[in-house]
Amino acid sequence: MFGWLVWRDLILAWRRRAxxxxxLFFFIIVVSLFPLGIGPERETLRTxxxxxxxxxxxxxxxxxxxRIFGNDYQDGTLEQLLLTPQPAYLVVLAKVLAxxxxxxxxxxxxxxVLGLQFGLSQNGLAIxxxxxxxxxxxxxxxxxxxxxxxxxxxxxxxxxxxxxxxLYIPVLIFGSGAVQASVTGSSPQAWLLLLGATLIVSxxxxxxxxxxxxxxxxx
Amino acid sequence: xxKHRINWYKYAAPANFYPLAGKMIPVFAIPAAILFVAGxxxxxxxxPTDAVQGESYRILFIHVPAAWMGMFLYVLMAVYAGIxxxxxxxxxxxxxxxxxxxxxxxxxxxLVTGSLWxxxxxxVWWVWDARLTSTLILxxxxxxxISLQSSIDDWRRADRAGAVLALVGVVNVPxxxxxxxxxxxxxxxxxxxxSSFKMAPSMAAAMLILLGACWLYSIAVxxxxxxxxxxxxxxxxxxxxxxxx
Numbered sequence: 401m402f403g404w405l406v407w408r409d410l411i412l413a414w415r416r417r418a419x420x421x422x423x424l425f426f427f428i429i430v431v432s433l434f435p436l437g438i439g440p441e442r443e444t445l446r447t448x449x450x451x452x453x454x455x456x457x458x459x460x461x462x463x464x465x466x467r468i469f470g471n472d473y474q475d476g477t478l479e480q481l482l483l484t485p486q487p488a489y490l491v492v493l494a495k496v497l498a499x500x501x502x503x504x505x506x507x508x509x510x511x512x513v514l515g516l517q518f519g520l521s522q523n524g525l526a527i528x529x530x531x532x533x534x535x536x537x538x539x540x541x542x543x544x545x546x547x548x549x550x551x552x553x554x555x556x557x558x559x560x561x562x563x564x565x566x567l568y569i570p571v572l573i574f575g576s577g578a579v580q581a582s583v584t585g586s587s588p589q590a591w592l593l594l595l596g597a598t599l600i601v602s603x604x605x606x607x608x609x610x611x612x613x614x615x616x617x618x619x
Numbered sequence: 620x621x622k623h624r625i626n627w628y629k630y631a632a633p634a635n636f637y638p639l640a641g642k643m644i645p646v647f648a649i650p651a652a653i654l655f656v657a658g659x660x661x662x663x664x665x666x667p668t669d670a671v672q673g674e675s676y677r678i679l680f681i682h683v684p685a686a687w688m689g690m691f692l693y694v695l696m697a698v699y700a701g702i703x704x705x706x707x708x709x710x711x712x713x714x715x716x717x718x719x720x721x722x723x724x725x726x727x728x729x730l731v732t733g734s735l736w737x738x739x740x741x742x743v744w745w746v747w748d749a750r751l752t753s754t755l756i757l758x759x760x761x762x763x764x765i766s767l768q769s770s771i772d773d774w775r776r777a778d779r780a781g782a783v784l785a786l787v788g789v790v791n792v793p794x795x796x797x798x799x800x801x802x803x804x805x806x807x808x809x810x811x812x813x814s815s816f817k818m819a820p821s822m823a824a825a826m827l828i829l830l831g832a833c834w835l836y837s838i839a840v841x842x843x844x845x846x847x848x849x850x851x852x853x854x855x856x857x858x859x860x861x862x863x864x
Contacts, residue, residue, distance in 0.1 A: 549783060550770075553771060554770055559766060559770055562762060562763045562767075565759070566760050566763060567791050569756055569795055573802040609783055609787050612783055616783065
């Protein structure tokens with residue numbers, strides 16, 4: 401059931417490749433705008449790179465949150481999924497995993513290329529990838545709470561941003577902290593460990609909140 | 620009191636709570652006004668001028684209580700929202716909705732007064748200090764809660780959705796606080812501490828009196844607001860027509 405649900409969401413996403421690509425290009429464009437706005441000095445770019453990549457990742461992953469449950473909610477599939485004997489927790493986890501693969505994994509893959517634009521060292525690029533790998537699942541799973549709460553509401557997209565962005569702040573701090581540490585030459589280990597801890601805690605608790613929110617919204 | 624026990628559950632029904640709240644408002648509002656006047660008097664005329672900061676420190680008398688209230692009301696709001704959600708007690712959910720606005724206002728006041736205080740004390744309007752930043756994030760959380768509730772038309776769903784959000788927020792507040800603190804120690808740009816600031820007894824007294832005033836004010840205002848919420852939601856109820864006739 402779990403695997404089936406993930407597979408189904410992946411197929412659905414594959415049939416709408418344009419949506420996925422749009423998120424990816426949004427990420428690329430936002431990151432590329434910063435050098436244009438700030439200027440091409442290499443030293444400045446290197447100092448802002450961690451923050452820029454992470455803030456852009458936050459915004460890009462927020463864009464696609466509506467898609468986690470939106471379509472299933474509209475055609476009634478979500479209600480059926482919640483009626484199955486499987487725990488709602490697993491349903492949520494499967495949908496979050498699918499969202500992560502579709503919307504976040506491409507960001508992780510493309511991020512090192514964008515890091516090159518900012519003159520990050522090889523070590524820095526590696527930390528960008530590792531921190532994004534640890535941090536983006538947290539974005540997906542916390543975002544799913546916001547997505548579930550705003551299902552079917554007016555202006556749900558703006559509302560999701562208001563609800564979810566403040567909750568993303570620890571991830572932003574830990575993630576960009578790790579990259580920053582590697583840029584300045586100190587060890588990013590502490591930040592990565594914090595990021596990992598956030599990942600574990602949010603994976604345990606957030607799907608529970610999401611399934612509660614889903615039941616409220618579907619009712 | 621000991622002869623007849625009060626049946627607390629009775630007041631969980633809006634129909635019974637509405638008149639009670641009406642009676643309780645002056646009980647809290649009048650002492651609040653008295654304490655405000657007393658606290659401001661002590662703060663402005665009794666408390667001595669600070670050796671380091673001069674007169675400008677006096678903004679603390681409103682800044683600190685407002686900041687405390689902002690934090691505390693968020694927790695209180697989450698508790699009420701959680702009770703309302705878990706036990707299906709609609710009055711508790713209404714209380715949560717009523718508290719949110721007051722909490723947001725106090726958080727906003729503490730940010731504005733902090734900024735006004737920062738200008739003479741630190742020379743800048745805003746510092747990305749851990750406390751300021753986490754207060755700002757707290758304000759964002761309040762705004763999220765209020766805007767979520769106001770964009771849901773069905774108030775039953777609004778109550779429950781707000782409860783989930785408030786509880787998630789409460790779990791997150793300590794995480795956010797510590798992350799901001801670590802972030803701040805990483806950057807170490809504008810580390811300005813409020814040390815070298817010891818409190819004279821009259822200063823502490825003024826602050827505590829004003830804290831009490833803010834508390835009583837919050838209770839009174841929340842009761843007023845919850846009465847409006849009851850009236851809005853129970854428009855159809857016959858008891859309301861009787862009560863307001």
